[in-house]
């Protein structure tokens with residue numbers, strides 16, 4: 101809350117100079133495939149590369165939104181959504197990590213070059229929930245040696261190992 105009682109926005113301007121270096125193409129694309137936004141973009145004929153530039157790598161950083169949503173797991177979705185909307189410039193980033201449909205649910209969602217947040221969904225009784233409640237950063241293995249991968253802001257715990265599948269140990273790459 102600010103002194104005037106208005107709540108802080110859930111997004112902030114990106115300092116473009118502080119963005120990380122691009123790393124060579126890797127296997128991590130599986131995590132951001134088929135998201136709601138990308139499905140919509142595909143339907144509209146937008147390529148994945150363009151969507152990344154236009155949406156995920158936008159002028160605003162929605163990390164405060166994702167932290168807000170994670171802090172509201174277990175709470176009534178209608179109230180959480182209403183508060184988020186009152187503190188956002190647009191609705192779409194909410195659904196980058198909150199799956200609208202069962203087929204969109206992902207244990208984690210890629211938001212930046214090597215930045216992931218826990219995937220969320222809304223239960224049948226209208227509460228915000230984690231897709232995989234057991235997912236934590238310490239159990240994660242990075243997708244490359246050159247980037248610091250994070251889940252909910254916490255660095256992945258396992259070392260990079262090209263002989264081991266990256267990401268979730270219980271969900272090795274095929």
Ligand SMILES: [Zn+2]
Nearest residue numbers: 123244246247
């Ligand atoms: Zn890298």
